[in-house]
Amino acid sequence: MTTRLQAQARPESLLLNMGPSHPAMHGTIRIMLELDGERILNSEVEVGYLHRGFEKTCEHRTWFNLLIYTDRLNYVSPLINNLGYVMTVEKLLGLEVPERAQWIRVLMSELSRISDHLTCLAAMAMECGAFTAFLYKMKAREFLWDAIEQTTGARMTTSYIRIGGVRADLHPDFEAVVRRAVDETRKVVKDVRGLLDKNPIFLGRTRDIAVMTPDNALSYGWTGPCLRSTGVAYDVRRAQPYLTYDRLDFEIPVGERGDNFDRYLVRMSEMEQSLRIIEQCLKPLARTVPAPSGIAPAEAIREARRRRPDDPVRLSPNLEGSEKAVYPGIMAGDKRYVLPPKEDAYTTIEGLIAHFKHFMAGHGLRPPKGEAYFAVEGGNGELGYYIVSDGSDRPYRLHLRAPCFHIVSALEELIRGRYVADVIPTFGSMNMIGGELDR
Amino acid sequence: MEKEDILTALRTSFPEDVLETSTPLGDAAAVVKPEALAGIMAFLKAEPQAFTMLLDLTCVDHPDRLDRFEMVYHVFALEGARRLRVKASLPAAEPVIGSLAGLWKNAVWLEREAFDMFGVRFEGHPDLRRLFMYDGFEGHPLRKDYPLRGRQPRLPMRPDP
Numbered sequence: 001m002t003t004r005l006q007a008q009a010r011p012e013s014l015l016l017n018m019g020p021s022h023p024a025m026h027g028t029i030r031i032m033l034e035l036d037g038e039r040i041l042n043s044e045v046e047v048g049y050l051h052r053g054f055e056k057t058c059e060h061r062t063w064f065n066l067l068i069y070t071d072r073l074n075y076v077s078p079l080i081n082n083l084g085y086v087m088t089v090e091k092l093l094g095l096e097v098p099e100r101a102q103w104i105r106v107l108m109s110e111l112s113r114i115s116d117h118l119t120c121l122a123a124m125a126m127e128c129g130a131f132t133a134f135l136y137k138m139k140a141r142e143f144l145w146d147a148i149e150q151t152t153g154a155r156m157t158t159s160y161i162r163i164g165g166v167r168a169d170l171h172p173d174f175e176a177v178v179r180r181a182v183d184e185t186r187k188v189v190k191d192v193r194g195l196l197d198k199n200p201i202f203l204g205r206t207r208d209i210a211v212m213t214p215d216n217a218l219s220y221g222w223t224g225p226c227l228r229s230t231g232v233a234y235d236v237r238r239a240q241p242y243l244t245y246d247r248l249d250f251e252i253p254v255g256e257r258g259d260n261f262d263r264y265l266v267r268m269s270e271m272e273q274s275l276r277i278i279e280q281c282l283k284p285l286a287r288t289v290p291a292p293s294g295i296a297p298a299e300a301i302r303e304a305r306r307r308r309p310d311d312p313v314r315l316s317p318n319l320e321g322s323e324k325a326v327y328p329g330i331m332a333g334d335k336r337y338v339l340p341p342k343e344d345a346y347t348t349i350e351g352l353i354a355h356f357k358h359f360m361a362g363h364g365l366r367p368p369k370g371e372a373y374f375a376v377e378g379g380n381g382e383l384g385y386y387i388v389s390d391g392s393d394r395p396y397r398l399h400l401r402a403p404c405f406h407i408v409s410a411l412e413e414l415i416r417g418r419y420v421a422d423v424i425p426t427f428g429s430m431n432m433i434g435g436e437l438d439r
Numbered sequence: 440m441e442k443e444d445i446l447t448a449l450r451t452s453f454p455e456d457v458l459e460t461s462t463p464l465g466d467a468a469a470v471v472k473p474e475a476l477a478g479i480m481a482f483l484k485a486e487p488q489a490f491t492m493l494l495d496l497t498c499v500d501h502p503d504r505l506d507r508f509e510m511v512y513h514v515f516a517l518e519g520a521r522r523l524r525v526k527a528s529l530p531a532a533e534p535v536i537g538s539l540a541g542l543w544k545n546a547v548w549l550e551r552e553a554f555d556m557f558g559v560r561f562e563g564h565p566d567l568r569r570l571f572m573y574d575g576f577e578g579h580p581l582r583k584d585y586p587l588r589g590r591q592p593r594l595p596m597r598p599d600p
Binding site for chain 2 (some may be wrong): 004047048051053055056060091092094104119219220221232234239263331341370372373375382384386388396397399405406409410413436438439
């Protein structure tokens with residue numbers, strides 16, 4: 001089987017594979033190059049090495065269960081992927097989410113966005129030889145993930161944002177941890193700017209390399225930081241504000257030249273804006289969560305056999321933050337679509353039935369027939385879900401508009417005529433995420 | 440209001456080819472004849488409609504329908520952040536539709552994906568090959584009649600060049 005490149009290549013040129021297993025090919029992607037010395041005459045990008053049939057799998061899972069697969073799309077910012085899916089389903093259902101849950105979602109999105117940008121830039125810097133910058137950024141990411149882990153219970157596979165709200169309220173110590181993460185990230189951003197912004201090695205490999213014009217970027221369907229680096233100020237958060245983004249004060253940084261360095265700069269500035277958003281979120285979110293109290297579930301059941309219990313049931317530590325008392329703030333009130341609080345499921349027949357109805361085969365969540373497209377601003381750009389419902393307990397069709405799919409599709413054109421060494425920072429600045437691109 | 444404007448413009452410019460317009464859940468949507476799709480998309484991309492971006496292109500398989508494959512296009516206009524969904528149904532026997540690769544560059548990959556996953560062919564596509572699956576893969580995995588755990592035959596060993 002010959003590839004297109006093999007068939008078209010001139011007989012005297014050298015064919016070289018980069019990837020699929022190459023340290024700079026984040027995840028797995030294969031770039032075939034036709035070379036004349038160091039010069040790239042032509043290339044062919046082959047994707048699909050991480051294809052796991054995400055869309056097919058989702059068609060066979062219930063609306064509730066498939067949430068975990070969305071964690072694994074863009075595995076650096078799983079919360080935004082959760083959010084995109086959940087908000088599309090909420091659009092189908094016409095579900096209103098409580099304000100506190102909306103603020104939590106914004107906060108979580110921004111934490112994820114920063115960790116996404118940090119990861120992308122860290123890898124990009126490292127591949128250009130700036131190992132210190134890589135370590136600094138990884139350090140900052142740990143602080144952000146500490147904050148995420150504290151509330152969601154996981155660093156990456158969070159499944160935290162649920163249909164109707166969020167799984168649990170913020171951890172009581174959340175504010176301190178977030179403030180620390182914000183401070184540390186700010187320091188790192190400043191340090192990294194000092195290390196890279198005027199660094200001749202970094203500039204030599206990024207400035208005026210792989211320049212994208214705005215028209216071309218639009219033609220390729222670029223969105224997110226990559227599109228903004230060309231000077232087009234399109235951001236879903238500003239163009240079509242969802243959640244509480246319309247009440248937040250932030251700027252949309254844009255680039256001028258659309259080269260690798262601008263893509264780096266836009267991401268750096270965007271992180272500063274995200275930090276601002278996080279700080280603004282902390283104010284409406286400030287609230288102390290009631291300390292867990294009450295009696296253990298087994299005891300409560302024994303008690304309930306004798307009399308109607310008055311004491312609340314104490315939840316297992318795994319369920320910290322989803323007590324009945326905080327439920328109205330974090331979950332929509334519509335019993336058809338959201339899980340009942342665990343206390344109800346343990347002690348009342350209505351709660352138990354509602355719980356069962358959610359998980360029994362053939363019951364569960366059933367959005368009405370119809371289709372919806374909804375997009376959020378992901379780390380890489382417009383992350384859109386197109387969902388078709390046939391009124392059953394699982395989606396008829398679920399399609400993800402992966403932002404980096406469109407960005408990577410421009411790679412062949414961007415590296416044509418450049419040197420082999422330019423492939424690395426160009427590819428790094430695109431933030432290709434295999435899980436999202438190959439689905 | 441904006442949404443209605445673009446749908447009205449579509450209906451008046453293509454009275455024959457636009458079969459249906461609606462705004463389900465607030466999204467502007469139009470169903471068009473497949474043979475007219477490329478022309479309609481060119482009209483949408485041009486001024487004054489100015490839908491400069493092809494956001495997404497996908498397909499939905501309805502095996503019970505005569506026109507089995509429903510192509511779904513999402514276009515986007517930066518000005519006013521307007522979105523529009525355009526759909527066209529293709530017959531099961533011969534799912535062929537005009538390619539948009541000449542209008543938008545990302546259509547090259549998007550159409551390759553739709554070809555790979557559904558077996559829809561795009562007329563005028565410069566390089567219609569599978570995108571995610573390998574050459575030699577049998578069937579089209581996102582079709583409803585492809586089983587969730589479908590197994591593929593082993594590929595023969597590639598000879599050394």
